[in-house]
Amino acid sequence: MSETYQSRLEHIGDLDQLMSLHEGILTGGFQKGVPVMEISNGGNLSATVLPGRCMDLYQVRYKGKNMNYLAPCGIVAPEYYDAQGTRWLRNFFVGMLTTCGLQHFGNPMVKDGEELGLHGRIANTPAENVKYERGVKGENPTITLEGTMREARIFGENLTLHRKMEFEYENDSIVLTDTVTNHGFGERQFVYALHLNYGYPLLEEGTKLIFDSLETVPREEHAAKYADTWKQVEAPQYPYPERCYFHKIRREEDGTSQYTIFNEKRGIGVNIRYNGEDLPFFCEWKMLGKGEYVMGLEPMNVFLDGPKVGQEGCAAPILGPGESKVYKVRMNFIDKL
Numbered sequence: 001m002s003e004t005y006q007s008r009l010e011h012i013g014d015l016d017q018l019m020s021l022h023e024g025i026l027t028g029g030f031q032k033g034v035p036v037m038e039i040s041n042g043g044n045l046s047a048t049v050l051p052g053r054c055m056d057l058y059q060v061r062y063k064g065k066n067m068n069y070l071a072p073c074g075i076v077a078p079e080y081y082d083a084q085g086t087r088w089l090r091n092f093f094v095g096m097l098t099t100c101g102l103q104h105f106g107n108p109m110v111k112d113g114e115e116l117g118l119h120g121r122i123a124n125t126p127a128e129n130v131k132y133e134r135g136v137k138g139e140n141p142t143i144t145l146e147g148t149m150r151e152a153r154i155f156g157e158n159l160t161l162h163r164k165m166e167f168e169y170e171n172d173s174i175v176l177t178d179t180v181t182n183h184g185f186g187e188r189q190f191v192y193a194l195h196l197n198y199g200y201p202l203l204e205e206g207t208k209l210i211f212d213s214l215e216t217v218p219r220e221e222h223a224a225k226y227a228d229t230w231k232q233v234e235a236p237q238y239p240y241p242e243r244c245y246f247h248k249i250r251r252e253e254d255g256t257s258q259y260t261i262f263n264e265k266r267g268i269g270v271n272i273r274y275n276g277e278d279l280p281f282f283c284e285w286k287m288l289g290k291g292e293y294v295m296g297l298e299p300m301n302v303f304l305d306g307p308k309v310g311q312e313g314c315a316a317p318i319l320g321p322g323e324s325k326v327y328k329v330r331m332n333f334i335d336k337l
Contacts, residue, residue: 069199
């Protein structure tokens with residue numbers, strides 16, 4: 001027999017008995033001063049969100065099990081961000097989600113005298129106007145988080161990324177809605193990628209990658225040597241040079257693309273669903289090294305190694321003055337296929 005929202009209220013003194021949200025400020029070391037939000041959905045799902053770092057997902061646990069990789073640098077405050085070369089990696093906690101963009105992603109470069117570091121600035125941008133709201137969907141309580149990141153400068157871009165995350169009582173999913181807006185008076189290209197990263201114990205030898213790849217292209221020669229094993233998850237090795245593969249993911253009739261990563265032995269996994277027309281490009285980052293054991297499965301709105309924003313031939317979307325683009329992704333955490 002299903003419970004009504006009202007009947008649940010009659011049994012509790014505070015909504016935290018159903019779904020909990022706690023806010024705090026981290027202390028000590030490089031993480032000092034970073035705001036954090038901890039959410040538990042009253043079911044099997046808990047998540048750590050970092051408003052101080054683009055409202056990205058630092059960690060997700062499902063049935064108590066960690067689902068993503070965490071880098072040895074830990075959480076690093078945005079004031080330590082350095083755009084030179086690959087120094088972005090010193091702030092790259094990896095986590096469940098690191099957002100890439102909005103004016104650059106991919107290999108670092110210098111454009112008009114400005115350093116455009118690896119994967120852009122947005123992941124190191126703190127959110128403004130952060131808020132949360134409790135609500136009701138049907139008979140279930142909900143918690144919604146929101147915040148806005150600004151990537152702007154004089155004589156350049158004036159963009160915002162507004163992020164909304166929705167959690168529902170005992171529904172083991174996260175619904176992510178991102179809105180990129182051009183606040184400038186001219187047209188502006190932008191790039192956007194969701195660097196979704198999976199780790200132990202979800203990721204281990206034998207974990208399954210499930211998606212329909214219509215075309216698979218290795219990023220470089222080393223990856224090409226192992227092209228027939230792109231779907232296999234092996235035990236940690238050392239050394240292990242990273243391997244990247246570009247995939248063309250099949251779209252369903254309604255335009256949806258999806259993939260699943262699942263560990264049968266442990267009965268944990270996640271299914272990711274998104275609009276494949278909005279995010280038509282996809283990169284698999286296979287990095288199965290000892291201590292650096294991570295699988296990145298990353299939808300994006302433009303080819304990672306194509307011409308960059310401002311370069312001839314760049315195919316990144318263009319926003320007119322005041323125009324916005326909305327991206328929606330659903331993460332479903334599952335215990336069976």
